[in-house]
Amino acid sequence: MDLQNKVAWVTGGGTGIGRAASIELARRGAIVAISYSQSREDAESAVRIINGEGGRAAAFRADVTRENEVAELAGLISEMFGTIDLLVNNASVTRHIPMCDLDSATEDVWDELYAVNVKGMFACAKAAASRMKKNKNGAIVNVGSIAGLTGLGSSIPYAVSKAAVHGLTKSLAQALAPEIRVNCVAPGAVATRWWKGREAAMNALIGKLPLQRIATPEDIAGIICSLLEQEAVTGQILTADAGQTL
Structure with a gap:
């Protein structure tokens, strides 16, 4: 799929991987709708970068846990840009809880x-798919994690939630075919603000990786865009971890 003039909705698009994906999508010619929950200044600065480079972008606030806000946002994006062709499902949260500390993995943490x-x-995905089906062509990329493959991560609830994202990818790929392709990227360690205060642990990991490097948000953004472009691929989980899970 040629991304030129396609309308791309990026959730959590103001920071980290989402920000890099928003900027890369715009550089490949897409019109970008950046949604955020709390990071308004970051989202608006990403919009300024895109518009300053001659692209088109706008920022919107919505809480993805509230289905009515999501539906309303999809309507606003469609009203402003005409439709939704692409979705990057990036918005995520975590809690840093030692894997062995089962007591701290409370019901509230699981629910959040x-x-x-x-x-x-x-x-x-549901809100975007209704627009994509009208065009008989669309693509979704969910951002998972190697935590969902290995069972190890910042916490048990996080690892299990990402395993669920991988399962959701496969289910949606079947449910939305043939009009809409759904894939997932599963990054390993990525140099984002999630490592703030834990830089020493991140740097210690480098020596254990076959590629001897931590991925950048831009690395993952390039993979996301490539998955959106590939018309013969759906239901796949692409691991991007510098060889960590080899």
Whole structure:
């Protein structure tokens, strides 16, 4: 799929991987709708970068855990830009809880992470898919994690929620075919603000990786755009971890 003039909705598009994906999509010719929950200044600065480079972008606030807000946002994006062709389901949260500390993985933590990381992605996919089906062509990329493959991560609830994202990808790929392709990228360690305060652990990991590097948000953004472009690929989980899971 040629991304030129396609309308792309990026959730959590103001920071980290979402920000890099928003900027890269615009550089490939897409019109970008950046949604955020709390990071308004970051989202608006990404919009300024895109518009300053001659692209088209706008920022919108919505809580992906509230289906009514998601539906309203999809309507606003369609009203402003005419439709929704692409969705990057990036918005996620985590809690850093030692894997062995089962008591701290409380019901509230489980509910929060599942609400954003899984149910929020489903709500956004549902809202976008209704527009994509009218065009008989669309693509979705969900942002998972190698935590969902290995069971190890910042916490048990996070790892399990990302495994659910991988399952959601396969289910949606079947449910929305043939008009809409749905894939997932599963990054390993990426140099984003999630590592703030834990830089030493991130740097220590480098020596254990076959490629001897931590991925950048721009690395993952390039993969996301490529998955959106590939018309013969759906239901796939693409691991991008510098060889960590080899």
